Amino acid sequence: MRTKKNKSIFSAILIAFLLVVMPVYAAGYLAYRWGITRLRNEIALSQSAQTRYYMQKFHSDIQRTIKQQSSVSSDRDVIMLSAFGEDFTEKNYPSIETMLAINRIQARLTTIMDSNDIIENVTIHMPSINKSIHSIGSISDLTPEAYLELKNIYDKREEQVLFKDNVPISIVTSPFQYASMGRLPAYIVEVEYSIPKIFNTLKLMKGDLEGGIALVQEKLNLMIAGTGDANLVWGLLEDNKVKPVAVDSEPGSYPGSVDIRKYNGVKYLVAIGRDTFTGLTLVSYTPVQEIYRPLQKYQPYFWTFTLVLAVFAVMFLYIFYREIKKPLVKLIHAFRMVDDDNLDVRVEYRQQNEFKYLFDSFNSMIDRIKNLIEQVYKQKILYQKAELKQLQSQINPHFLYNSYFVLRDMAENQDCEGLAEYTKLMGTYFQYITRNSGQSATLSQEVEHARIYAMFQERRFRNRMKLIFGELPQSMCDQVVPKVVLQPLIENAFEHGLKNTVKDGILRVSFKEDTHYCRIFVEDNGKDLSDESLEELSNNLNNEDNDIEQTGLINIHRRIRLSFGLNSGIYVSRSELGGLCVEMRIEKPGGGNNVQVADC
Structure with missing residues (x-):
């Protein structure tokens, strides 16, 4: 009865060959992948560090600006005008003291503006004199409606950076002890931030890398400034991660992440930084293909190595098949014919090697079996x-x-x-x-x-x-x-x-x-x-x-x-x-x- 077919020796030799060759190929492949991964991680680390740095810079600059806005409450001229100031028009000129106080307040506001590169203008609104004093642009009339709008924006605040007509601002009102008996504050200090200046800062941060960068307010679905497509930015902010990238965070860094994300079939390396103080989110992204571009010059070497290894493998397997596998198959076929009671089978092998001895021994064995059958089996x-x-x-x-x-x-x-x-x-x-x-x-x-x-x-x-x-x-x-x-x-x-x-x-x-x-x-x-x-x-x-x-x-x-x-x-x-x-x-x-x- 024929036994269950065993595993072929050809399979065992093939496995042994692969065990020798595959580590060599794997080493080359891993070196190639290691270069790609290291370059990607370096870019990811760079983007992550830049994102943390600029988010910290925005945070620090705006926090310092708001403190300077709050310091206005201790200014004597501001206190005097908000409490005892008089309304004046083109026909009713203000007193010399009032004009001097306004000039000193403008100088104070100019100092605040010069302390931050992204400030467009600093304004203090005083309903007591129905005027708005600007660091740039002198004095303008203040309407109750405009003042009430600023108060409503301030009352609804959740973060320190607010928005008026999609322009980022920060607001500080007068302390209660200096406010009038009414419901409105005695004055409001408003800082308007420059979108073009923010854009230039972001552009400088991104440098020559492909991709883009944007500063957004996620709750308002508002893109403040950026160098890329707004739809792409919002698409990358959605939960469509492909895989995270391991980047060590520094102690005290702002919440964020570095991921590979996919949008419209294109993969991007995305660094995201969020600041709860300002409510702003900084998004920096680079196409993954751009990361691999410096390594493209090594691809021909890698594929040449693969081709040479494949040719070597084919030649080895062909020689093995011709010199070992084929004679073995012939010998196994002869044994199976004997197993099927065919004792007239004979095998021939012309080359002078170990298989020649095996084939001759097989033929001799068949002859002895036939003799034994005639002498012993029939008698039995x-x-x-x-x-x-x-x-x-x-x-x-x-x-x-x-x-x-x-x-x-x-x-x-x-x-x-x-x-x-x-x-x-x-x-x-x-x-x-x-x-x-x-x-x-x-x-x-x-x-x-x-x-x-x-x-x-x-x-x-x-x-x-x-x-x-x-x-x-x-x-x-x-x-x-x-x-x-x-x-x-x-x-x-x-x-x-x-x-x-x-x-x-x-x-x-x-x-x-x-x-x-x-x-x-x-x-x-x-x-x-x-x-x-x-x-x-x-x-x-x-x-x-x-x-x-x-x-x-x-x-x-x-x-x-x-x-x-x-x-x-x-x-x-x-x-x-x-x-x-x-x-x-x-x-x-x-x-x-x-x-x-x-x-x-």
Whole structure:
């Protein structure tokens, strides 16, 4: 029987080759990927550091500006004008003291503006004189509506950077102790930040790198200034991360992240910094393709290395196939032909190497096997047939002795009808065992022969026992078995199991079939079977010694095994009836290591 196909040696050599070559290729690939990753991380680190730096700068500058705005509350001129100032127009000129106070306030506001590069203008709004004093642009009229608008913007603030007409501003109002008795503050200090100056700062920060940078207010969905497309900026701010980039944050840095994000099918390296004080978000992004551009000059070297390695691998595998794999396949094919009982196969190999020796040894082995088959195997088959004939000849005369006594009794009793039936069955019985048409029969024929024998014995011992003979399943009828193997089992039950039974004896013959075996059971309720006798009988059946006494059961056991293999034979146990249970087990074709029935 052909065993399960094993793994090919070609696969093992191929795996070994890959284990040697792949680390070399992997090292080259990893070096290439390491360069890309390092460059990407350096750019990510640079963008992250720049983002943190400028967010800190915006934070510090605006915080300092707001402190300067708050310091205005201690200015004497501001206090005097907000509390005691007088309204004036082009016709009603202010006093000299008022003009001097306004000039000093303008100088103070100019100082605040000069302290921050991104300030466009600084204004203090005073409803007491209905004027707005600017660091640039002198004095303008203040309407109640404009003043109320500024107050409402200030009252709704959540962060320190506010917006008026989409322009970033910061507002500080007068302290309560200097405010009038009304609901409005005594004055409002407003700083307007320059969008063009913020843009120039961002452009300087980005430098020559591709991509863009933008300062936005996420809550208002407002892009304050930036060098890129607004839709791209808002798209990158959405949660569409591809993978994070590991960048160490400095202690005290502002919340943010560095990620690779995807928008419209393009990947970007994105650095995001957020400041809760100002409410602003700084977004810097660079196309990932631009990061890899400096390494493109190394790609030809990498692909050349890959091509050379692939050519080397193909050449190695071709030589291995021609010199090793192909001869092995040829030799394996020859072995399989031998496994299929083809002993005329021969293999040729012309090259002078180790395979030449193997092929010549194979041919020599086949020749020796053919000689052994002629000298040993055929002799063994002839011996087995002779042994089977000898075993069967020991069984044939067992029944004849008592048959004539029964005929004599029936004749004396003038039982003509019974005598006729009995002689007919005897003719059928002896015809079966003496017929030379073959030494094998179907199981249905063997069972019918055994049934006739059992009927004879039942008539002989009709006052002492009862026969229960089951029906043979239809699926078992065509099973081929050696002739006269079932009748000796029934004879053994009569002669030994029920020998000393005076009455109420039972002999039961039954049949059972499963996936692998046909089983025939012959049982009796004899009282003389001891455990020691049962064990001795079982040991004799399992004894392969040819010198052991050849009893009927042992003869049948060996015939069955010679015909059907070692998984078949006779097995004994104690019957549920109390006596001996003899099981004849016949292995079906395909049920195991099956041997075809010998013509014995």
